[in-house]
Amino acid sequence: MAQIYYLQVLTIRADLLAAMVSHARADHPDEACGVIAGPSGSDRPERHIPMLNAARSPTFYEFDSGDLLALYRELDERDEVPVVIYHSHTATEAYPSRTDVALAGEPEAHYVLISTRETGPAEGPFEFRSFRIADGVVTEEPVVVEGDPTH
Amino acid sequence: MLEVLTPLTMNNPDLTGAQKMSVEVRVPTILRTLTGGEKVVTANGDTLAAVVADLDGSYPGMGARLLDDSGLRRFVNIYVNDEDVRFLAGLQTQIADQDSITILPAVAGGC
Numbered sequence: 497m498a499q500i501y502y503l504q505v506l507t508i509r510a511d512l513l514a515a516m517v518s519h520a521r522a523d524h525p526d527e528a529c530g531v532i533a534g535p536s537g538s539d540r541p542e543r544h545i546p547m548l549n550a551a552r553s554p555t556f557y558e559f560d561s562g563d564l565l566a567l568y569r570e571l572d573e574r575d576e577v578p579v580v581i582y583h584s585h586t587a588t589e590a591y592p593s594r595t596d597v598a599l600a601g602e603p604e605a606h607y608v609l610i611s612t613r614e615t616g617p618a619e620g621p622f623e624f625r626s627f628r629i630a631d632g633v634v635t636e637e638p639v640v641v642e643g644d645p646t647h
Numbered sequence: 648m649l650e651v652l653t654p655l656t657m658n659n660p661d662l663t664g665a666q667k668m669s670v671e672v673r674v675p676t677i678l679r680t681l682t683g684g685e686k687v688v689t690a691n692g693d694t695l696a697a698v699v700a701d702l703d704g705s706y707p708g709m710g711a712r713l714l715d716d717s718g719l720r721r722f723v724n725i726y727v728n729d730e731d732v733r734f735l736a737g738l739q740t741q742i743a744d745q746d747s748i749t750i751l752p753a754v755a756g757g758c
Contacts, residue, residue, distance in 0.1 A: 565751065595756050595758075
């Protein structure tokens with residue numbers, strides 16, 4: 497079968513990026529997690545849905561199973577998909593861990609990693625990176641931020 | 648469909664449909680490679696284990712994606728109607744006709 501290669505990029509609004517970073521800081525030192533939903537087939541992240549980390553852990557995250565079902569029901573009803581699935585690393589770099597890769601279940605999603613290791617809950621430098629994770633393969637992609645990042 | 652139960656058919660599960668619980672199963676994106684892209688499929692079985700076996704018969708490989716040696720995989724969630732089967736009877740959960748089953752991979756990870 498022919499392989500099709502195409503350029504991947506995450507295009508994200510500055511206010512949505514800021515919302516994810518705020519969430520990561522607020523939950524530090526535990527890992528924060530959530531979704532940016534968007535219309536099915538659009539690849540456009542539009543609606544921030546912060547999720548509870550049921551593991552409440554600095555080294556692990558997991559959506560609560562009831563919340564997960566409610567989330568997917570809602571997305572289905574609205575004809576949306578989880579365009580971005582994000583979580584934070586609070587002591588390590590913003591790169592998918594072996595566990596992240598093994599458990600990644602949405603081959604079409606942009607997996608965003610935010611690291612708060614530098615300043616914890618405070619304002620300041622952070623790492624924000626985006627990846628595709630499919631069949632155990634991690635591919636980093638550029639992030640294009642739209643709009644005013646200070647807004 | 649009108650079914651006439653006669654002494655000949657009423658004790659025969661194949662004819663009465665007693666063993667033919669038909670359920671709708673919602674399949675997550677990552678497993679749709681096995682279902683030819685179908686998002687919702689139908690399966691039969693009176694327990695979740697039987698439904699999974701039936702799915703594996705129709706879509707070979709599905710069983711291994713849902714189960715491991717110890718049973719339901721830790722990071723696969725299966726819901727019968729609105730309930731996570733871990734809070735029901737797991738693979739022994741009884742399935743009734745017209746139940747709706749949803750499979751979702753856990754969204755999880757760790758550093």
